[in-house]
Amino acid sequence: MSTILTYIAISDGKLKRSSLEVLSHCKSLADASGASCEAVVIDANASSFIEGIQKYGASKVHVVEDPIFKNHMNTPLLKALANVMNSVNPSVFAFASTEGTKDVLGALAANQNAAVIADVASFELIDGGVKAKRPVMAAKIMNNTEAKSDKVLVSVRSGSYDLNESPESAEIVNIDFSMDDSEMKSTLREIISASGDTIDLNEAEAIVAAGRGVKDEDGKALISELASVLKAGIGASRALTESGVYDPSLQIGQTGKVVSPQLYIAVGISGAIQHVAGMANSKVIVAINKDPDAPIFEVADYGIVGDLYKVLPPFIEEIKKIKS
Numbered sequence: 001m002s003t004i005l006t007y008i009a010i011s012d013g014k015l016k017r018s019s020l021e022v023l024s025h026c027k028s029l030a031d032a033s034g035a036s037c038e039a040v041v042i043d044a045n046a047s048s049f050i051e052g053i054q055k056y057g058a059s060k061v062h063v064v065e066d067p068i069f070k071n072h073m074n075t076p077l078l079k080a081l082a083n084v085m086n087s088v089n090p091s092v093f094a095f096a097s098t099e100g101t102k103d104v105l106g107a108l109a110a111n112q113n114a115a116v117i118a119d120v121a122s123f124e125l126i127d128g129g130v131k132a133k134r135p136v137m138a139a140k141i142m143n144n145t146e147a148k149s150d151k152v153l154v155s156v157r158s159g160s161y162d163l164n165e166s167p168e169s170a171e172i173v174n175i176d177f178s179m180d181d182s183e184m185k186s187t188l189r190e191i192i193s194a195s196g197d198t199i200d201l202n203e204a205e206a207i208v209a210a211g212r213g214v215k216d217e218d219g220k221a222l223i224s225e226l227a228s229v230l231k232a233g234i235g236a237s238r239a240l241t242e243s244g245v246y247d248p249s250l251q252i253g254q255t256g257k258v259v260s261p262q263l264y265i266a267v268g269i270s271g272a273i274q275h276v277a278g279m280a281n282s283k284v285i286v287a288i289n290k291d292p293d294a295p296i297f298e299v300a301d302y303g304i305v306g307d308l309y310k311v312l313p314p315f316i317e318e319i320k321k322i323k324s
């Protein structure tokens with residue numbers, strides 16, 4: 001029986017939602033094709049995450065636990081992933097498309113002589129491989145691509161699939177890991193966190209994004225208040241990160257983060273192609289802009305034409321009422 005394996009990433013001591021979305025999809029592919037749906041978790045406290053992973057249908061959870069995985073380091077992660085592939089021999093190894101994944105995917109493919117399709121919006125199994133849809137040209141075009149190989153690695157954009165609980169009592173397989181200091185190519189000295197918003201935009205269920213229409217501290221305060229009532233992350237267009245109004249880590253778009261939350265509220269953002277490239281995959285898009293012809297309305301599910309300084313206060317009040 002072939003195996004579809006999902007890598008479960010851990011961030012800040014939590015299971016990454018985007019990995020569980022990928023696992024949910026792999027479970028349905030495995031059920032439909034008769035393959036085995038398995039997962040691997042690699043962390044300093046990997047075994048503490050098994051219960052959470054079992055909820056999403058993995059029949060086997062491979063566990064690599066070692067203090068070296070306290071922080072993301074490419075060399076040990078690559079070695080652990082290669083060990084896991086050697087031991088499990090999956091036909092498909094699926095990842096959430098995170099910054100960490102981007103760092104190691106190519107190297108793992110080379111190490112394992114596997115085919116790789118990165119950053120897809122969806123994928124399915126075909127005879128002898130995988131077929132995927134991949135957004136290209138700033139998400140203006142969907143590219144259909146196929147990889148035919150006995151081992152295919154695929155990374156999936158967050159928000160591409162829904163979470164589907166399907167509890168299993170999984171078999172736990174501990175995979176030995178050891179790494180000599182001499183094998184390390186770099187040393188982690190210090191982690192300097194970005195000074196931006198604390199909600200990880202890649203994992204946020206809702207994002208309030210500010211554009212050049214947000215002109216001053218009053219505007220920023222409205223954005224913060226809306227984000228706070230929605231428990232949303234704050235993002236920004238390049239106009240506001242380049243001018244120093246928001247931290248560069250909050251930039252969304254072609255040269256910023258690619259996000260796909262359940263709800264994206266674009267406030268005072270025109271909808272330039274380079275911005276849309278980073279948020280078009282969001283489930284529900286709301287745009288607030290005073291220009292009725294702003295291109296952001298072409299991708300929005302709901303649009304409010306008006307001055308954000310007048311629209312946001314009653315909008316926030318209504319949400320507060322609904323929440324209470």
Ligand SMILES: Cc1cc2nc3c(=O)[nH]c(=O)nc-3n(C[C@H](O)[C@H](O)[C@H](O)COP(=O)(O)OP(=O)(O)OC[C@H]3O[C@@H](n4cnc5c(N)ncnc54)[C@H](O)[C@@H]3O)c2cc1C
Nearest residue numbers: 211212213237238239253254255256268270274275290308
């Ligand atoms: C190679 C390259 C890469 C790029 N990468 C990115 C990227 O990753 N992310 C990104 O965002 N951009 C990127 N850009 C820049 C992009 O082209 C746009 O310049 C940028 O997105 C514009 O930001 P904006 O929508 O905030 O500003 P603007 O285009 O100036 O739009 C401001 C909007 O606010 C509205 N507005 C003004 N006042 C109000 C008000 N009071 N109430 C309501 N609405 C109001 C206006 O009607 C307007 O639509 C890139 C550009 C290049 C060339």
